[in-house]
Amino acid sequence: MKTVMKKVLLLGNFGVGKTSLVRRFVENTFSDDYLTTIGVKISRKNVILQEANTVVQMLIWDLEGKTATNTIPDTYLLGSAAAIIVADLTRLETLDSIPVHLDQFDRVNPGKPVLVALNKADAASLPEERKAALLSLPGVIDVEMTSAKTGLNVEKVFELTAHEVVSDA
Amino acid sequence: MSDFEKLRSLLVGDEIDAIEELKARVARLAEALDDPEEIIERLSPWIDRILERNIGLRREQLVDTLSPIIAEVLGHEIRNSGEAIARTLAPVIGQAIRVQITTQRDEVVDALYPVIGATVVKAVSQAFRDLLNRINDEMQNTFSVASLRRKLTAKIKGIPEADLLIRENLPWHVKSVFLIHKTSGLLLAQKNAEDSAMEEPEMVASMLTAIRSFVNDWISRQENESEINQIEYGRSTIYLEVAGSCYIAVVLEGVPQMTLAQKISEVLSDIVGKYGETIQHFSGDRAELDTEEIDRMLGAIFAVETQFQDSKEKSAGSRWPLAVMAVLLLAGAAYLGYRTYIRWEAEKTAAEIKAHFETDPYLALYRIEPSVEDGRIVLDGAVPDANLSSYASRWVESHFPKKETLNRLVVAHRPDPYLEKIRSLEAQLDAYRKIPAVHRTFYYGLGKSNLTPEQRRQLEAIGTIMQIFPEYRMKVTGFSDRYGTPQERRIVAQKRADGVKKILTSSMGIDASRIETAADLSLPEETNNTAADDAAARKVEIELLEGRKGSQ
Numbered sequence: 001m002k003t004v005m006k007k008v009l010l011l012g013n014f015g016v017g018k019t020s021l022v023r024r025f026v027e028n029t030f031s032d033d034y035l036t037t038i039g040v041k042i043s044r045k046n047v048i049l050q051e052a053n054t055v056v057q058m059l060i061w062d063l064e065g066k067t068a069t070n071t072i073p074d075t076y077l078l079g080s081a082a083a084i085i086v087a088d089l090t091r092l093e094t095l096d097s098i099p100v101h102l103d104q105f106d107r108v109n110p111g112k113p114v115l116v117a118l119n120k121a122d123a124a125s126l127p128e129e130r131k132a133a134l135l136s137l138p139g140v141i142d143v144e145m146t147s148a149k150t151g152l153n154v155e156k157v158f159e160l161t162a163h164e165v166v167s168d169a
Numbered sequence: 170m171s172d173f174e175k176l177r178s179l180l181v182g183d184e185i186d187a188i189e190e191l192k193a194r195v196a197r198l199a200e201a202l203d204d205p206e207e208i209i210e211r212l213s214p215w216i217d218r219i220l221e222r223n224i225g226l227r228r229e230q231l232v233d234t235l236s237p238i239i240a241e242v243l244g245h246e247i248r249n250s251g252e253a254i255a256r257t258l259a260p261v262i263g264q265a266i267r268v269q270i271t272t273q274r275d276e277v278v279d280a281l282y283p284v285i286g287a288t289v290v291k292a293v294s295q296a297f298r299d300l301l302n303r304i305n306d307e308m309q310n311t312f313s314v315a316s317l318r319r320k321l322t323a324k325i326k327g328i329p330e331a332d333l334l335i336r337e338n339l340p341w342h343v344k345s346v347f348l349i350h351k352t353s354g355l356l357l358a359q360k361n362a363e364d365s366a367m368e369e370p371e372m373v374a375s376m377l378t379a380i381r382s383f384v385n386d387w388i389s390r391q392e393n394e395s396e397i398n399q400i401e402y403g404r405s406t407i408y409l410e411v412a413g414s415c416y417i418a419v420v421l422e423g424v425p426q427m428t429l430a431q432k433i434s435e436v437l438s439d440i441v442g443k444y445g446e447t448i449q450h451f452s453g454d455r456a457e458l459d460t461e462e463i464d465r466m467l468g469a470i471f472a473v474e475t476q477f478q479d480s481k482e483k484s485a486g487s488r489w490p491l492a493v494m495a496v497l498l499l500a501g502a503a504y505l506g507y508r509t510y511i512r513w514e515a516e517k518t519a520a521e522i523k524a525h526f527e528t529d530p531y532l533a534l535y536r537i538e539p540s541v542e543d544g545r546i547v548l549d550g551a552v553p554d555a556n557l558s559s560y561a562s563r564w565v566e567s568h569f570p571k572k573e574t575l576n577r578l579v580v581a582h583r584p585d586p587y588l589e590k591i592r593s594l595e596a597q598l599d600a601y602r603k604i605p606a607v608h609r610t611f612y613y614g615l616g617k618s619n620l621t622p623e624q625r626r627q628l629e630a631i632g633t634i635m636q637i638f639p640e641y642r643m644k645v646t647g648f649s650d651r652y653g654t655p656q657e658r659r660i661v662a663q664k665r666a667d668g669v670k671k672i673l674t675s676s677m678g679i680d681a682s683r684i685e686t687a688a689d690l691s692l693p694e695e696t697n698n699t700a701a702d703d704a705a706a707r708k709v710e711i712e713l714l715e716g717r718k719g720s721q
């Protein structure tokens with residue numbers, strides 16, 4: 001079985017649940033202190049793709065904008081194989097920022113796949129047509145309702161991402 | 170009463186009375202004007218109305234008139250009863266700062282940067298310390314194995330254990346070497362010292378990359394355009410060297426010799442020369458790389474240490490504690506000149522001086538620590554000769570004439586190969602600068618297309634200029650003697666030019682796009698077809714051109 005390493009970004013406004021999603025999913029992570037210090041937290045998770053006979057070693061960059069308006073230096077985004085953009089269903093304005101994150105990601109990593117995680121699904125829901133609209137954004141290959149609290153679809157989002165980065169190559 | 174008086178009384182009697190009364194009133198007024206109490210009493214009902222009207226109609230003039238007075242009054246009040254004023258103002262200050270930040274963000278940021286900058290630096294070094302502590306903990310676990318091996322070695326070799334202990338505590342020790350993809354932070358290769366293990370090297374590689382981006386992002390907002398190249402804390406250092414689309418991170422303990430830095434960049438440039446393309450397009454699968462060969466190349470970095478330790482072993486073997494000490498001291502002295510790392514200091518003057526020293530071709534290699542103590546500029550550190558020492562303080566004196574300068578630089582006399590090299594380069598450069606372009610011709614033996622070692626050395630001197638000045642380009646034209654068909658002659662000529670180019674690109678890391686090659690089939694003009702003439706025709710001509718675009 002071969003191993004490939006991939007850099008995967010977690011993007012999304014402050015407080016949408018990025019760090020919580022990673023915490024639910026990963027095997028190993030650096031202390032949260034790094035997040036507050038330099039705005040990045042690195043975690044690792046290996047996903048085994050039987051059919052592709054491949055272990056995907058995902059190096060997950062949880063990025064924190066230093067301000068409420070979420071300005072992340074482009075250099076942090078460089079060389080990513082995919083991004084998971086997270087929004088908070090209990091604060092619909094965080095959905096409006098999805099295209100902003102998408103633009104920055106696509107500018108730095110043109111053509112790379114993006115998954116959207118609509119988090120805190122345990123606490124709120126979203127009309128289907130809003131979801132469909134998100135799915136039609138360029139580059140977005142999937143939109144999932146997730147909950148870091150109950151674990152809903154958390155594995156699924158990361159595993160879809162693993163699939164995507166391997167088939168995209 | 171006379172007739173006249175009667176007549177006057179008849180005609181103007183009323184007026185006279187009025188005049189008398191007016192006289193009395195004028196006298197009263199004159200009196201009142203001399204009495205301020207009286208004026209105030211009379212005017213005060215009006216003042217409020219006047220103010221009301223003026224504020225409405227002429228607000229701006231009023232503000233202009235009043236502000237200096239208010240400032241003065243405030244200043245006076247603050248001097249006399251500062252605490253009371255502070256209590257009064259405190260509730261609005263927070264709000265004032267918020268307003269200031271929203272309306273004049275840039276100014277606020279500029280004002281705060283020096284302070285925040287220092288905080289950021291502290292935070293980064295803290296992050297590194299944590300990271301390294303993790304690594305250190307890991308290494309601690311192997312301690313018992315190490316001590317066991319030491320005892321065994323002592324037995325087998327008959328060397329006292331203490332000598333071995335000293336050797337193990339040499340001034341520096343490479344623990345781990347990472348080769349990392351620059352932008353993604355993916356780990357291309359990694360090698361540990363025998364006595365070391367590294368937990369989660371992939372994560373460490375990503376983390377180093379994030380920190381590197383963070384620091385570089387921060388530095389790029391400062392004025393100087395440097396790169397972070399070394400992080401120090403306590404006895405440990407992570408040395409970073411970048412080339413092409415990857416960088417090497419060497420985790421080491423202690424202060425290394427110059428040869429290590431040389432070796433690191435040598436290894437890196439070899440790797441980039443050989444695998445630059447592959448690395449650039451690395452997709453995360455190490456099978457794409459020639460891992461065995463890259464591992465071998467990285468191993469050379471550890472070998473520097475081994476060579477160094479071997480040379481130490483000879484003196485340690487003599488069992489003279491003094492000799493051991495002498496070697497340690499010598500080693501210590503050899504390292505003095507080393508550090509060329511970047512450190513930021515909140516103190517602007519010190520930072521400015523340091524920034525200059527770090528880019529000054531004569532001083533960049535030496536550790537000079539400027540600081541400001543009691544308003545005096547103090548230079549600490551060591552340089553190899555007195556000229557450099559006074560050169561350094563002259564610069565400071567001329568740039569900060571108002572401050573007293575105290576030169577505490579130690580002159581550590583020793584031959585410095587780097588200084589020599591820089592001086593000779595400087596001399597060469599001066600020579601080159603005098604003519605707009607460099608021309609050099611290398612001649613080949615019969616049927617040969619490779620340079621002699623001496624020619625190669627000369628070529629590398631020119632290559633060094635290209636490394637230092639990225640704006641230089643080179644044109645290499647190959648020629649051949651009169652023998653052979655035009656096609657054969659062209660092949661030989663081109664091969665000669667290509668050989669020159671290859672040396673510059675693959676062993677000196679010069680970008681191929683900066684070197685243009687050509688084959689020229691013309692023969693020297695005054696040829697009599699003698700053997701000497703033939704030899705003169707087997708050549709390459711090298712032209713070093715200034716300017717990125719093909720101008721001349």
Ligand SMILES: Nc1nc2c(ncn2[C@@H]2O[C@H](COP(=O)(O)OP(=O)(O)O)[C@@H](O)[C@H]2O)c(=O)[nH]1
Nearest residue numbers: 014015016017018019020119120123147148149
């Ligand atoms: N109810 C609910 N709360 C969540 C969920 N995920 C995160 N949170 C909460 O949202 C807050 C912000 O989460 P965090 O992971 O720090 O967000 P980040 O800034 O995007 O990293 C925390 O108080 C979490 O407990 C979720 O799925 N459901």
Ligand SMILES: [Mg+2]
Nearest residue numbers: 018019020064
């Ligand atoms: Mg977070």
